[in-house]
Amino acid sequence: MDIVILGTGNIATHYAKAFQTQGHRITQVYSKTSANASALAEVVSAESVHDLSQISDSAELYIIAVSDQAIKTVIDQLPHQLKGIVVHTSGATPLTVLNRFEKSGVIYPPQSLSKNVETDLSVIPFAIEGNTSEVEQTLLAIAQQISYKSFLCNSHQRITLHIAAVFVNNFSNALYQVAFDLLRQHHLDVELLRPIILETANKVQHHEPKKVQTGPAIRNDVQTIHSHLKLLNQDESLTQIYQNLTDLIIKTR
Template sequence: MKITILGSGNVATHLGKAFLKAGHRIQQVYSRNLANAQALALLLDATAVNSLEMIQTDADLYLLAVSDQAIGSIAAALPQSLRGIVVHCSGATSIESLAHFQQYGVIYPPQSLRKENDSAVSAIPFGVEGYPLATGNILLQLMQKIAPKSFSCNSQQRLALHVAAVFANNFTNSLFQISFELLQAQGLPFDLIHPIMLETVQKALQQEPRSVQTGPAQRGDKLTIEKHLQFISEMPNWVKIYQQLTEEISSKKDK
């Protein structure tokens, strides 16, 4: 399969390398920044371009591995007559943003990818959606060869997966940062809570998270909760987060 990659960032790099390893030909790499396009094209034995007018029209797959904000403008600038499949990689952007093409779809990785890290694409469960149905099947087969856990999903399911990933990854990491700053302010090392962080994730992977919930909110320990709130009272954002999560935990404990 001949593939054109639009984008030169994290997702573009990982998918480009995976497709090349699987025997596909990466035809072109596009980026507005020619140096970025050239850097990735060199890795993928492809041609670098920095103008959408230079995109060849004979590729089998056009991969829009760009920011959510850029998908619409790039898609609009591509010829509607493209016969190849046009896909984006966004969790939150509707598949309908590509509906003016003959074949289109989405391959969404619920994973934080960094191009400088050697992440295993093969372990990621890509959510795959395509139109028409035959195109969806082609995309699923394509992805399952490089990422066997890839699965078919609709736009609503993909959005749910994206929101769930934000809660599990982005928000959790923000809570880790709060913990880091709390300990740092008292001259304590962050690694003191590494064991409980690891245990929390391991339990959540083995059981429904609610069933292994612990802590003052789960116990209804109002005295401890008030002590905690008083301790962080000079950080109003932290107070709001603590109160909101305490309420969420409390609302689940009797269900």
């Protein structure tokens, strides 16, 4: 399959390499920054393009892998006569933004990807959507070449998945930073937390999270909770976060 990659960021880079590895031909790589387009195009032996008017209209698949805010801009500037399937890779953007194309879809990875970090895509469950059942089956088939966990998913399900991913990835990562900052303020090494971070992550691979919940909130240890809040009382935002999460655990235990 001839594929055009629109974007040169984290997802674009991983997709371009993965599809090429599966025997597909990356014909063009687009970025408004010509140096970025050239860099990725060289990796996958493709033509680099920095003007959307130069996009070929004969590819079989066009992958829009840009930020959510830039998706509509790219769509509006793409040639109208594209013959292939046009997809985006966003978790929060509905399929309907691609309505002006005859064949359209989504290949969304609920994963945090970095272009310079090797990632085993075969374990990622790619969420697939298409504007027709034929398009869906085509996209599902090529996604399953990369990961057998790929599955069909409508726009409502996909944004739900995206929200859930934000909770387990972005929010938890922000809380890790809160914890690291607290330790440093009190002259403690952040390495002290790495074992418990790994232990918690390992537990939820095999158990429902609430079944392995520990800590003062699940025990309703009011005395310890008050001690924690007293230490945090000079930072109103952290106090509120701690109280809200404590209330959530107590409510759902």
